[in-house]
Amino acid sequence: MRATTPADLVHIMCAHVCRFMQADSRNFHCWSYWRLLVKLMGLSAEDQESYILGRIEDNFSNYSAWHERTRVLQDLNTERPTLSLAELLAADSREQSSSAAGNEPTGICKSLI
Secondary structure, eight states, rough: OOOOOOHHHHHHHHHHHHHHHHTTTTTTHHHHHHHHHHHHHHHHHHHHHHHHHHHHOOOOHHHHHHHHHHHHHHHHHHHSSSSSSHHHHHHHHHHHHHHHTTTTOOHHHHHHH
16 A cells, blocks of 8 residues: 555554564564554544553563553543552552463463473
8 A cells, every 4th residue: 555645654654563563562662653653643542551451461571561551551640630640550550460360371481380
């Protein structure tokens, strides 16, 4: 597909980022590019969080996604400042760690057991 309008170009860039994220969603360069696309598309913080949670569910140890989620939680907290950022992160971390507690070890963790 050849880009004839700015919207076409954003669509093509989005397809490339999605392919790169599928190959390695821990690539911080790709996350930087993703942030640019998010701004161009005007994606809401809730939609961003939904996408990021998908990457975390794919790979719980994806520190790039966790880092990006922290940024989005800060944005959400400024939109709806009901909790301090520290309280929001602490509550979220408890929820995520309890959901990961029953997971089977994989990769390097499994070889250490």
